[in-house]
Amino acid sequence: MEGLTIQEAAATTGWSPRMLRYIERAGLLALVRSPSGYRLYGPEQLQRLRTLRELLARMNFGLAELGFAMRLRREPELRAAVNEWLDAAPERPEHVAPDDWLRWEQEKHQALIAAAHTTEMEMA
């Protein structure tokens, strides 16, 4: 009785069973297993899964990116290397639009969104 099965968890979190397995495999959620190997979802896991949904939707990124963020925490070498590279940024060009790249991350999506239906620009 210690926890819901995958299908029940799917029902209450909005993820599909397939995705729940994917998320576990991605290392984003650790689960207890029943003696026979069934995944068991406790209240904490369920909460975490719901929060995860909001997080991805709200901040506009995906599981892969979150996985990388996790990697950055757990691999000091990786973190160091990435930071070192990013720190070396203060570029030659004095005249750089500092928020230029920001557009990029958004446009990736908007490009398609815009293509889909050309309306709905007011939502922003």
Next chain:
Amino acid sequence: MEGLTIQEAAATTGWSPRMLRYIERAGLLALVRSPSGYRLYGPEQLQRLRTLRELLARMNFGLAELGFAMRLRREPELRAAVNEWLDAAPERPEHVAPDDWLRWEQEKHQALIAAAHTTEMEMA
């Protein structure tokens, strides 16, 4: 004369001209432009591009991930949200293989590589 043109830069860094434009657009490298709009690559940029290559190859990730790392630096809200979610990790399950997820990031590749042609396993 202040800096190489894109094709010259490509030649000395190993990136294709196409990729050099992509990298700039991704906000990973800021460039000076000539009066007529030509991208100009100085020694620093060239060095940065070479370093970038090594970094990605050595730590096994891509431009998108680096872009996200950059996003994490520049968007406090994002960083806070991600950290908050990850901090809530100390899971129910006491018995978690701590390096389990690591396999994932690697297997992603191997899966397809193996599927491609079942030969050529010796190349590794």
Next chain:
DNA sequence: CGCACCTTGACAATGTTTTGGTAACGTTGC
């Protein structure tokens, strides 16, 4: 036992990112 659930693994459809090519047009240098 039988039925509905679970497991892993594979194959595939879809969506997105990465990368290349090409077209249309401006720049540089001889």
Next chain:
DNA sequence: GCAACGTTACCAAAACATTGTCAAGGTGCG
């Protein structure tokens, strides 16, 4: 002015991420 380069903008192929589905087999329970 012409050849060889640069620019942006677009289309397309390849790679990867996301998601579904199905097969083969184990588990739980009436």
